[in-house]
Amino acid sequence: MTLKTILLGACSALALAGMASAETLTIATVNNGDMIRMQGLTSEFTAANPDIQVEWVTLEENVLRERVTTDIATKGGQYDVMTIGTYEVPIWAKQNWLLPLDNLGADYDAADIIPAISGGLTVDGKLYAAPFYGESSFIMYRKDLMEKAGLTMPDAPTWDFVADAARKMTDRATGVNGICLRGKAGWGENMAFLTAMSNSFGARWFDENWKPQFDQPEWKNTLDFYVNLMKDAGPVGASSNGFNENLALFQQGKCGMWIDATVAASFVSNPKDSTVADKVSYALAPDTGLGKRGNWLWAWSLAVPAGTQKAEAAQKFVSWATSKAYLELVASKEGWANVPPGTRSSLYANPEYQKAAPFAKMTLDSINAADPTKPTVKPVPYVGVQFVAIPEFQGLGTTVGQLFSAALAGQMSVDDALKQAQDASTATMTEGGYIK
Known part of the structure; x- marks a missing residue:
């Protein structure tokens, strides 16, 4: 056996070992357009994080709600990241069903999240879900x-x-x-x-x-x-x-x-x-x-259930998908008008977004006008x-x-x-x- 053959064999074995040791995150999400786009960009995340693989479970809205609620209430552990809404977050956080997102990275800039959106995802001063997009x-x-x-x-x-x-x-x-x-x-x-x-x-x-x-x-x-x-x-x-x-x-x-x-x-x-x-x-x-x-007032957000065994990798994905850098990634591929809206103040201060999205100001005005504490x-x-x-x-x-x-x-x-x-x-x- 030649030295070249031995080295090639060793490299193949290492590659296989790397694949075998990669963590696979199972992510449940809704079949809305922005989420479909996120799935198409997942290779950008896995390329930067070769030790993490991603498996998607994409469901119609009513079915998603039913499945993730059943899973988290029964501690089923099917999902490592869940797409949930502003309704579930405070209720589930108080039940200790969600992990606080305290490991999103130094450059995440949680303070940039629009206050009307982050307020509904925060319990006792801790963020329990990161908004993928916000809306009125x-x-x-x-x-x-x-x-x-x-x-x-x-x-x-x-x-x-x-x-x-x-x-x-x-x-x-x-x-x-x-x-x-x-x-x-x-x-x-x-x-x-x-x-x-x-x-x-x-x-x-x-x-x-x-x-x-x-x-x-x-x-x-x-x-x-x-x-x-x-x-x-x-x-x-x-x-x-x-x-x-x-x-x-x-x-x-x-x-x-x-x-x-x-x-x-x-x-x-x-x-x-x-x-x-x-x-x-x-x-x-x-x-x-x-x-x-x-x-x-609503946000579809990514949360990490308390039952996951892959909390660190899950938070890494949540951070990637809800970051400023992700908005820039979508803009580079699809144009500024198509980035997920309604989450970050910096987006609405961005002249490129304002120019590309004629609906931007009315979206932000609508989000800020809705008051969950005095809805009626x-x-x-x-x-x-x-x-x-x-x-x-x-x-x-x-x-x-x-x-x-x-x-x-x-x-x-x-x-x-x-x-x-x-x-x-x-x-x-x-x-x-x-x-x-």
Whole structure:
């Protein structure tokens, strides 16, 4: 055997040993565009960290929530990094289900995270999840269809204006719906939209004594308005449409307006994906003159479950994916308009981003306008804009979402949906000891 053969064999053995000793992180995430892009860039992380491999589990939003909740509550240990939201972080941190992110590296600059976003991810002064992107919600609309309807969209419209415009922009003959709104059941799907909308109508989930409020006129006004608007100006089968379905409809030119997450702006204005990219503009979420707009506050964030055996590698990945350097990486590959928005103050001070993203200022204004500590017109005992930050909300919100989706589909009346929502909420809150 020659010396060359021996050396080659030794190198191969070392390479195999290196692969065998590499830690594999299992990361659960949602099938939204920014996360799909992150997966495409994972090789940049593994090239810089050859001792770490990454395995992705990519799921639809409702399924992701169900899987990660089950896994963390049962200490299943399936995932080393989880994509979770602003609702879960404080609740799970208090249960000691998440590790504090205290090892993100010297150059991470956590102070650069937008305060409205980091506030929802921090418990007792410690960050328990790092935001991959942050969002509020606003109106995305077709300038050409608005003009054709003889209307001019105000920067801060009312719901009455939006409803009138939606009906005038609807053209069933050409398949154009005046408005696309979430109808798919789920506490983070249709109930995110409807809870934020209800805030602007003066509604609330519970009064100061945790008594459910679905039997009050404000919720009746909200749901009647929504169902009638969608019947007149929404797409067929709207009760099955969530974020991704409405995004596709808007990009295909089938929606005059869409009220949804600010993160969608880069996708509807990207000519690679959107047939109406050059026709889109933006406005604040609507109100009814009561002092609250129908916009939410959310961050999809990366967290490390307490059950992982790979905490150091997991935090290394979280740091990479939520860093300033990651934003620069996406900008170099896809352009500044396509970087994950809503997380870092420095992004919104960046002239290149401001120039590339016409939606930047309205996104930041919407994020800063949402107040989770005072989400409603009347006082409430809970925190959260489009959700109620109690453990019971996940199940209850989905139940109510199914009822309201059924009302939208015409399977039950608005009155029946509200009565059943009131009954289900009363039972949940009684069982949880909130009300006697």
